[in-house]
Amino acid sequence: MDGRGLEGLVDRLTLPPGRAERLVHLEVLPRRPARSTDWPDWAAPEVVAAWRRAGVERPWTHQREAADLLHGGTHTVVSTGTASGKSLCYLLPALTDITGSRGERGQRGCTVLYLSPTKALAQDQLNRLHELAVPGLRATTHDGDSPPEQRSWTRDHAEYVLTNPDMLHRSLLPGHQRWSRFLGNLGYVVVDEAHHYRGVFGSHVAQVLRRLRRVCASYGANPTFLLASATMAEPEVAARRLTGLDVAAVTDDASPRGRVGLALWEPPFVSLAGENGAPLRRSVTAELADLLADLVLERTRTLCFIRSRRGAEAVALSARRLLEEVDPALADQVAAYRGGYLPEERRALEQALRAGRLVGLAATNALELGIDISGLDAVLLGGFPGTRAALWQQVGRAGRGGDDALGVLVARDDPLDTYLVHHPETLLGQPVETTVLDPDNPYVLGPHLCAAAAELPLTAEGLAIFGPRAREAVDALTEAGLLRRRPGGWFWTDRRRAADLADIRSTGGTPVRLVEAGTGRVLGTVDPAAAHGTAHPGAVYLHQGESYLVEDLDLAESVAIVVRADPDYSTSAREVTEIRITGERRAETWPAGRLSLGEVRVSHQVVSYLKRRVPGGDVIGEEPLDLPERTLATTAVWWTLTDETLARSGLSGSDIPGSAHAAEHAAIGLLPLFATCDRWDIGGVSTAMHPDTGQLTVFVYDGHPGGAGFAERGFETARAWLTATREAIAACGCIEGCPSCVQSPKCGNQNSPLDKQGAVRLLELLLA
16 A cells, blocks of 8 residues: 555545545554664574574564563563564563573473463464474474374473463363473463453463462472563553563564554444334444445455454455446455354465455454464454454554555444544553453352362462462362361362363353254353343354254253244343342542442343344344343442432433433443453443432442452543543434443343433533
């Protein structure tokens, strides 16, 4: 893309009638020159030679800074942009120390453990190591696909092991005696894509890393940690929570970058077919298909990210149809890419995109990690991907190598996306989001203490590594009979495998299997906590691009029976919720009310589900359900308003329930901006007079047992979070409320009552 190409491309996208007003904002980031420096004196000559053969004549300054810190034994987090060479930061010191000799017999130096959230990324990193061709390096992956003979060789001979937190939790740590050679020499632990470790998953990984540190110490090793992440707020704070260690942050990105254009795009209102007559915006799927077709016509190599598999298929299909109207041959230049394809199918698509046979690719985030495709000109994003780090990681797929690039964020019909396209400074300025996790969650801590006791007996002085609530949790586990106290500490004496108590990617319980009627084929699983909402009778379930209808849900057997079908609608569950306060942990008195953080017990019952037309999203029906009530003990943030404040609000008594309800919905929609969660990770309840407070109260709670840290982050950023909530409601172009501001797709009360203007007034009073 040439110097004028960026603006010219945007002009082309806004040329058709009605398009210009959809471009809310265009920000063009200037070209950034590289800042390089010399190789450090301590680096091994053969390692430096390998990087030079790979085309790296001199390191960038942030690479040298991080490498020096690591070589000196300082735990470090590197938080710089996509394609900023974070791998050199840790490979330079790690490979130098591996190739160095020590000991009387001259054996090679330390070992390195590399952790990534996906197998694809680990394989990509292994390929890079092979390309570097450092003499004699023994590197391999260790994952669920590794055959027994490879695993045996890895334990006995490998110097650089690439794996994931799941294998560390279930394989390396429980069998640490067989890994004693590797763990006893462990010099570095690399935690790549660290921003992915958040919420309950991040809390589990934090405890796995503490178990790793403890086992290494038993063999006399004290590895240095390197965490690599795209840009995020307070990286050193997130890294400390994840590892339990003090960590230095490297954030000054010295890598070169071409001009980057970020276009913020808002689809127009197209109908009044939503719930309670609310206006709906044109679907993101339709908008992306139009933009992708236009870019392909301009021969602009484009990657389009969309959240769902079905969405990726629909965008590709619609774009192909639009291109066929111009020239049938153009249709073959667009394809879909998603999870569920065979590995050889995905590799063929990647190669076709690299070679230019494909000009447009509609992809799920299966392509976000682990795949290096250069030469792209533009990236389309179907809605905010959840974090700024993910947004810039996806935009960074275009313009690699210093070329110019265009990213287009197409807003979905929800409060967060609406807020972001109208507040570009949130995406372009300093990050407001931080990686949120809670290692002290008792539902996370307890199982990992059992796993740790099975690895090595727990001692009173050794509990500190697991956090301040460890002793309390150990006493509870001992009382429950899971641990046994002896003079030497606490021991695991159960016959079960202790590591199986913690499913680090799940919230616990037996997953519900989705079984195809007639064939008995298991299509997939869902967490038990989500089964009522996603696998209820009548639900539409998507698997590898095909639709199924749920016929029956047997909770006792953890089985849902599904049949193949092609309905022209999607489904979303409705539930009613009640909440009781069981303990207040922290509180602040505000002039108009009170802000609190504490423990709550939430009762849920799914009572019906809505059918929404595909595409379009308009509601075409509602069906009742008869499912049992569920309870959840978790953490919540809540705010109250005094009766005196309500009296001067100007709102009548009948207006207050709808005003609080609308404020609750919008607050849930905006919390992900500050807490790196999804709106489906949290829930809310509002009431004009709650029995536990005696006042108007609005709750937002974590949707995971014990909490995931999201509500705590809401408490800590309450003024900024609720200010953004008020602005999002006030700035929306609708009159009485819509899905872009105060309506919620999971509301159990059919989004009634809702008072948009009353919500703005309540938040103004609270924030005054």
